[in-house]
Amino acid sequence: DTAVSQTPKYLVTQMGNDKSIKCEQNLGHDTMYWYKQDSKKFLKIMFSYNNKELIINETVPNRFSPKSPDKAHLNLHINSLELGDSAVYFCASSPISPGEQFFGPGTRLTVL
Amino acid sequence: SQELEQSPQSLIVQEGKNLTINCTSSKTLYGLYWYKQKYGEGLIFLMMLQKGGEEKSHEKITAKLDEKKQQSSLHITASQPSHAGIYLCGADETSGSRLTFGEGTQLTVNP
Numbered sequence: 001d002t003a004v005s006q007t008p009k010y011l012v013t014q015m016g017n018d019k020s021i022k023c024e025q026n027l028g029h030d031t032m033y034w035y036k037q038d039s040k041k042f043l044k045i046m047f048s049y050n051n052k053e054l055i056i057n058e059t060v061p062n063r064f065s066p067k068s069p070d071k072a073h074l075n076l077h078i079n080s081l082e083l084g085d086s087a088v089y090f091c092a093s094s095p096i097s098p099g100e101q102f103f104g105p106g107t108r109l110t111v112l
Numbered sequence: 113s114q115e116l117e118q119s120p121q122s123l124i125v126q127e128g129k130n131l132t133i134n135c136t137s138s139k140t141l142y143g144l145y146w147y148k149q150k151y152g153e154g155l156i157f158l159m160m161l162q163k164g165g166e167e168k169s170h171e172k173i174t175a176k177l178d179e180k181k182q183q184s185s186l187h188i189t190a191s192q193p194s195h196a197g198i199y200l201c202g203a204d205e206t207s208g209s210r211l212t213f214g215e216g217t218q219l220t221v222n223p
Contacts, residue, residue: 004154041198043155043213056210090154098204098211100145103154 003027006091006104013081014112021076021107023091031055031097032074034066035090037106043090049074050097081111115139116203116214124220130189133217135201137182143204144184145211146175150197158186158199188219196221 004025013019025032033056034046048056052068063079074091091104115138125131135144143162147155159168164179172189188195198218202211 041149041216041218043200043216045210045212048210092155098143098202100157100160101155101202101211102157103147105154106152 004091004093004102004104006089006107008107009105010108010110012110012112015081015083017081018077018079019081019109020078021089021091021109023074023076023104025072025091025093025102025104027093027095027102028072029093029095029102030071031094031099032068032071033092033094033101034074034076035092037088037090039087047074047076048097055097078109081109083111085109086111116201116212118199118201118214118217120217121215122218122220124222125191127192127221127223128190130187131191131219132188133186133199133219135184135186135203135214137203139182139203141177141179141182141184141203144175144177145202145204146184146186147200147202147213148197149200149216155200191219191221193221193223195219 007022031050033048037043047066049068065077068074088106090106092101094101117136146158149155159175161177167176174187177184198216200216201214
């Protein structure tokens, strides 16, 4: 059973489009995260939710909007995609914040 | 915010050799996490260190935390090709709500 799953695994789209990435965890964790890993493999936190409430919102463009319908899901919607948004996006969850985090397999986003 | 510097940035070793990866923080370390990432995959948790002088081992991987030096080291004994990947250290910020990650060390183990 997959602990933290993300869909899609790959996403190729044109500049200006709007896209969503979904994340689900079946570990019963209260805290979920979105990270962005750039081409240099640098991993940086974007958002963190605890029990559906936003607790961390890094300096991320307003085009990025996370949504947590319940504590097992944290989706990421991106409006007006730009070339610089190309990266691998990782979802993670942890039982406590920050704690040991369990990562999803990542979504490789390519903006053309 | 906390900054973590990892060294070396990349490492190529022959199978069977020992190696060490270092992670140095710009601030006091309250918790230090080591993760491993294989190409195209997510991060896998290796170890968490919280107390100064703490040392933990998992199979052939040992990690130590030196609070005074604000540094942690990851040591692999008798490396194998299966150890290859990117090793990232993550630090617990004082707010306790996030991890800041280093830039990673790319390890290649040649058979």
